[in-house]
C-alpha cells in the first residue's frame with residue numbers, strides 16, 4: 576500500500592501492532608505534528624490507526640506553543656496532507672476541542688473525568704455523559720431540467736464569502752426532522768424554491784468546528800429564486816458552459832458539482 580491508500584480507523588486505543596506513533600499537537604485550533612509529545616503532562620487523546628501508525632492528539636494548554644508559530648490551520652493542512660492525515664488531524668482537533676469545552680458537567684457543574692471504556696466525559700457526581708459533538712448538516716446540489724447540456728444547477732453565494740464564489744446550498748438539520756425534510760426546508764428558506772426527488776450521495780467529516788456534511792442531489796419542483804438576505808447574497812441557475820467560481824476540492828460541495836459537470 577502507498578501512503579495515499581492508508582485509511583484512518585478511529586478508535587479509543589491503539590491496536591496491538593504499532594510500528595510508529597504520530598502526535599498531532601493542537602495549538603488553539605491549529606495543528607503541529609511531532610514524533611513525541613512536547614510535554615508529558617498535557618492531556619492526550621487517542622485518535623485512531625492509520626495502517627500500523629498510531630495517531631494521537633495532544634491538547635496544548637492555552638497560551639503555550641511548542642511549535643513556535645509553525646502550527647497550521649486545517650484548511651492549510653489539507654493541501655499538504657493525504658486524505659487520511661487530514662481526517663486524522665480534523666478528528667484530533669475535534670476531540671481536543673470537545674474535551675476543552677466539557678471540563679465540567681452541564682447539569683451539576685462538577686469536574687468531568689475521561690471514561691476509559693468509551694469516548695465520553697463522565698460526571699462523577701450525577702453520571703451525565705458528554706460525547707464528542709457532531710452536528711449533521713446537509714448540502715444539496717439542485718438541478719433543473721432533463722439530463723443533458725441544457726440542464727442547470729442552482730448555486731448560491733454566501734453573504735460571508737469574501738470572493739464571488741458560488742456553491743451548493745447547505746444548512747443544519749433541526750431536531751425532529753429527517754435529512755430529506757431538512758434539504759427541502761433549507762433550500763426553500765435560503766433561496767425560495769421548492770425541490771423534490773431528494774437523493775443521498777455521500778458524506779464528509781467537516782471539522783469546522785464539528786459538522787458532518789451529508790451530500791444530496793435534488794430536483795427543482797417549483798418557485799422563483801428569492802434569497803434570504805441574511806444568508807445568501809445571490810443565487811442563480813447555471814449551465815455547465817457558464818459556471819461561476821466554485822469551491823476548492825477541500826469540500827464535498829466541489830465533488831457534488833464535479834460529479835454533475837463530468838457525469839451527465
Ligand SMILES: [Zn+2]
Pocket residue numbers: 680681682683684685698699700701702703
Ligand atoms: Zn453532574
